Amino acid sequence: MAVASELSPALISKLTASKAASISLATLTTSQKNGALLAIADAIDASVPEILVANAHDLEAGTANGLTVGLLDRLTFDATRLANLSEAVRDLVKLTDPVGQVVHGMDMPNGVHLAQVRVPFGVIGAIYEARPNVTVDIAALALKSGNAVVLRGGSAAENSNRILVDIIQGALVATGLPAEAVQTIDELGREGARQLMAARGYVDVLIPRGSASLINTVVLESKVPVIETGAGVVHIVLDESANLEWAIDIVHNSKVQRPSVCNALETILVLESAAQRLLPFVLEKLVTSGVTIHGDERTREIFSRAVAVTEEDWGTEHMSLDVSVRVVASLEEAIEHIRTYSTHHTESIITNDVGNAEMFLAQVDSAVVMVNASTRFTDGGEFGFGAEVGISTQKLHARGPMGLAELTSTKWLVRGSGQIRG
Amino acid sequence: MAVASELSPALISKLTASKAASISLATLTTSQKNGALLAIADAIDASVPEILVANAHDLEAGTANGLTVGLLDRLTFDATRLANLSEAVRDLVKLTDPVGQVVHGMDMPNGVHLAQVRVPFGVIGAIYEARPNVTVDIAALALKSGNAVVLRGGSAAENSNRILVDIIQGALVATGLPAEAVQTIDELGREGARQLMAARGYVDVLIPRGSASLINTVVLESKVPVIETGAGVVHIVLDESANLEWAIDIVHNSKVQRPSVCNALETILVLESAAQRLLPFVLEKLVTSGVTIHGDERTREIFSRAVAVTEEDWGTEHMSLDVSVRVVASLEEAIEHIRTYSTHHTESIITNDVGNAEMFLAQVDSAVVMVNASTRFTDGGEFGFGAEVGISTQKLHARGPMGLAELTSTKWLVRGSGQIRG
Numbered sequence: 001m002a003v004a005s006e007l008s009p010a011l012i013s014k015l016t017a018s019k020a021a022s023i024s025l026a027t028l029t030t031s032q033k034n035g036a037l038l039a040i041a042d043a044i045d046a047s048v049p050e051i052l053v054a055n056a057h058d059l060e061a062g063t064a065n066g067l068t069v070g071l072l073d074r075l076t077f078d079a080t081r082l083a084n085l086s087e088a089v090r091d092l093v094k095l096t097d098p099v100g101q102v103v104h105g106m107d108m109p110n111g112v113h114l115a116q117v118r119v120p121f122g123v124i125g126a127i128y129e130a131r132p133n134v135t136v137d138i139a140a141l142a143l144k145s146g147n148a149v150v151l152r153g154g155s156a157a158e159n160s161n162r163i164l165v166d167i168i169q170g171a172l173v174a175t176g177l178p179a180e181a182v183q184t185i186d187e188l189g190r191e192g193a194r195q196l197m198a199a200r201g202y203v204d205v206l207i208p209r210g211s212a213s214l215i216n217t218v219v220l221e222s223k224v225p226v227i228e229t230g231a232g233v234v235h236i237v238l239d240e241s242a243n244l245e246w247a248i249d250i251v252h253n254s255k256v257q258r259p260s261v262c263n264a265l266e267t268i269l270v271l272e273s274a275a276q277r278l279l280p281f282v283l284e285k286l287v288t289s290g291v292t293i294h295g296d297e298r299t300r301e302i303f304s305r306a307v308a309v310t311e312e313d314w315g316t317e318h319m320s321l322d323v324s325v326r327v328v329a330s331l332e333e334a335i336e337h338i339r340t341y342s343t344h345h346t347e348s349i350i351t352n353d354v355g356n357a358e359m360f361l362a363q364v365d366s367a368v369v370m371v372n373a374s375t376r377f378t379d380g381g382e383f384g385f386g387a388e389v390g391i392s393t394q395k396l397h398a399r400g401p402m403g404l405a406e407l408t409s410t411k412w413l414v415r416g417s418g419q420i421r422g
Numbered sequence: 423m424a425v426a427s428e429l430s431p432a433l434i435s436k437l438t439a440s441k442a443a444s445i446s447l448a449t450l451t452t453s454q455k456n457g458a459l460l461a462i463a464d465a466i467d468a469s470v471p472e473i474l475v476a477n478a479h480d481l482e483a484g485t486a487n488g489l490t491v492g493l494l495d496r497l498t499f500d501a502t503r504l505a506n507l508s509e510a511v512r513d514l515v516k517l518t519d520p521v522g523q524v525v526h527g528m529d530m531p532n533g534v535h536l537a538q539v540r541v542p543f544g545v546i547g548a549i550y551e552a553r554p555n556v557t558v559d560i561a562a563l564a565l566k567s568g569n570a571v572v573l574r575g576g577s578a579a580e581n582s583n584r585i586l587v588d589i590i591q592g593a594l595v596a597t598g599l600p601a602e603a604v605q606t607i608d609e610l611g612r613e614g615a616r617q618l619m620a621a622r623g624y625v626d627v628l629i630p631r632g633s634a635s636l637i638n639t640v641v642l643e644s645k646v647p648v649i650e651t652g653a654g655v656v657h658i659v660l661d662e663s664a665n666l667e668w669a670i671d672i673v674h675n676s677k678v679q680r681p682s683v684c685n686a687l688e689t690i691l692v693l694e695s696a697a698q699r700l701l702p703f704v705l706e707k708l709v710t711s712g713v714t715i716h717g718d719e720r721t722r723e724i725f726s727r728a729v730a731v732t733e734e735d736w737g738t739e740h741m742s743l744d745v746s747v748r749v750v751a752s753l754e755e756a757i758e759h760i761r762t763y764s765t766h767h768t769e770s771i772i773t774n775d776v777g778n779a780e781m782f783l784a785q786v787d788s789a790v791v792m793v794n795a796s797t798r799f800t801d802g803g804e805f806g807f808g809a810e811v812g813i814s815t816q817k818l819h820a821r822g823p824m825g826l827a828e829l830t831s832t833k834w835l836v837r838g839s840g841q842i843r844g
Contacts, residue, residue, distance in 0.1 A: 023761075027784050106806065112795050114805060121817055122787065200642070204817050220622070223642050225818045246840040253842035348836075361835050362449050365544065373534050373838025382843065383536060383834075384528065395543050395626050395831035396647045397819040409817035412805075413783050414770075416795025418668035420675035421804065 015202035017180040022148035030097040039171035041086040054159040120146035122204040129210035130154035145407035197222040230393030232262035232345035239351035298327040367400040437624035439602040444570035452519040461593035463508040476581040542568030543626040551632035552576035567829035619644040652815030654684035654767035661773035720749040789822035
């Protein structure tokens with residue numbers, strides 16, 4: 001099953017070491033994993049000056065290479081960000097270890113005991129862009145869930161990633177764990193990423209993190225199974241019976257609280273029977289927070305400060321203070337719009353009509369479907385998972401916010417006393 | 423995300439109809455789905471002569487094309503096989519409908535209610551070889567789990583598949599369901615199968631069924647997520663402390679009861695400290711049932727009727743009355759052998775040593791790991807699932823025997839009363 005012919009000896013050597021490390025990791029106790037996490041957090045705290053020096057090299061190169069302000073910001077460490085990073089690692093210690101949890105258990109009629117238990121995947125591959133915090137984040141999540149991890153970060157963060165992996169490996173060895181539990185293949189460049197996607201049999205699952213285009217490439221090219229964390233073209237429907245206050249507050253919160261994240265609102269669909277009653281207030285509140293309204297013709301008739309929406313807007317994840325607005329004839333038309341343009345992340349309806357609420361919940365095919373709640377609640381932390389691995393927009397394995405359990409597989413343990421099949 | 427440029431208009435038209443049908447199917451009640459299943463079973467019973475005529479055309483062509491006896495047997499329908507097929511469809515009526523089951527549910531501290539519920543995938547693609555019973559089997563499983571299905575069967579079964587799909591569609595329409603819930607693309611030939619693998623965005627999951635080479639091709643080439651049901655190179659370890667009677671009976675049952683299936687035993691690994699005590703009796707019992715023993719040197723010293731095992735044997739799923747036997751120095755060496763040659767389907771150890779049993783359960787990375795039980799128990803029916811979709815040897819989504827629940831995804835339903843994120 002492995003496509004070994006496409007893999008360089010350097011990569012095979014690293015991946016073989018990852019697999020060997022994963023075998024040790026799979027049988028560690030929670031205490032051993034927690035000890036390693038605390039050692040990693042302490043080591044980051046103790047190495048702040050060195051990390052900042054490495055990061056400064058990346059920032060210097062990034063500036064010279066003309067990275068945008070946004071990308072440079074994502075690349076930047078400072079003392080506060082590093083403190084938050086080590087604190088996030090410590091937070092994982094408190095979380096329940098998913099490994100060993102019994103998902104199902106029953107006895108067969110002949111007395112054979114069956115238990116389906118959570119086990120680590122084995123080796124997780126991570127492909128991401130110039131956000132060096134992801135290096136620590138993914139390594140810590142993988143470790144807590146008993147997985148070895150092979151990291152391919154963006155070349156723009158190469159120096160930051162290298163020192164972080166060195167620090168993590170030092171902490172692993174100091175606590176008796178194999179250094180190869182966390183490895184980087186950044187030195188293999190783009191070709192390394194391409195080969196990682198072909199490393200079926202060596203890598204059990206691949207997690208891409210970053211832009212839609214990065215994720216799309218990995219999803220389409222990888223021969224290793226992928227957990228897809230996708231973009232959010234998120235919709236809110238304002239039903240005829242929508243409570244005005246809820247509509248104003250939920251739309252505002254969904255759009256404005258943190259516009260750059262995937263659960264932020266992109267499109268409002270309002271029933272025409274409620275447009276005149278709701279839109280002036282809902283949109284006014286948005287405008288006071290600096291939101292640009294991209295409206296269809298009827299929206300602009302009702303709210304003259306709206307600019308004309310384009311066909312492209314409907315499918316765009318703005319990640320900015322922009323919102324698209326359409327007046328629809330019916331709830332069916334709203335659902336049809338969502339079917340056409342949604343990325344199946346999160347959609348919410350504001351309604352007081354029980355039938356319409358249930359219809360929306362049943363017919364909208366998204367990872368999270370809401371009634372009368374802010375789309376910003378689609379979040380591992382809000383859902384009580386403690387840590388968030390990402391928000392899956394695929395249908396296989398995991399859908400919606402993912403916690404540590406989503407970094408595990410299962411296996412069936414069967415305990416008999418000589419039984420054979422009749 | 424869809425790779426639409428690679429898809430023919432004929433396929434896009436069919437897949438669009440499948441998606442539309444899947445939207446209706448997702449909200450059917452269990453009674454409606456059961457009604458359609460009963461209608462399908464009745465329609466098969468009422469059409470036995472026509473099905474046998476179509477099947478005879480396939481058999482005639484298959485004979486002319488030189489199909490092997492085994493392939494012709496798989497292709498063959500008779501009155502008994504058709505009766506079993508319709509009965510298997512009726513059996514699905516009794517099973518619990520997975521759609522709507524709440525997997526997790528909790529309230530957020532602010533009073534928002536969360537429920538993770540099972541929902542159909544949407545459109546399932548099935549690629550399989552010349553076994554026309556799979557056409558009915560997959561269609562019925564998909565229907566019960568609320569999914570539309572697009573079938574690509576082997577060309578050798580084209581006539582049988584066509585009449586079965588006609589019969590199924592007739593029964594669907596007669597019970598008020600969309601005919602497009604079950605479609606075949608056999609008329610598009612091999613190119614249809616290739617395009618189906620590229621139909622990301624149209625098809626939610628692809629299930630290949632058949633030979634290892636078919637499954638391998640689909641797994642490596644598909645851009646649609648795949649549920650892999652793999653081959654079984656299944657091992658039994660005879661530990662130093664193994665009970666002789668259990669070793670004899672479990673090995674015999676695992677190898678001989680049905681050698682052509684994936685949970686049948688392929689390799690015995692015996693601890694050298696127990697080889698002299700166990701092998702003569704264990705192998706004698708096999709030989710009396712016609713099994714050919716492929717032994718390593720030490721096995722042949724103990725049991726002279728063994729032929730020499732080859733390196734290739736260790737990795738082969740014989741599916742016949744052949745078994746490979748190796749004497750190992752330690753349990754660690756046995757586990758290392760399994761790591762090298764297993765397809766991660768099922769492995770069992772016969773032991774009375776608690777420590778060794780737990781070590782085996784913890785360290786062997788297979789879908790099903792057993793102690794003192796026959797490997798033949800790895801089966802959806804034996805596990806109490808009622809129906810079996812297949813046995814997954816992948817780690818994502820489903821691992822081990824799959825029931826109806828494994829043909830579903832989940833979504834989160836969030837019910838609030840105006841809550842926004844603080």
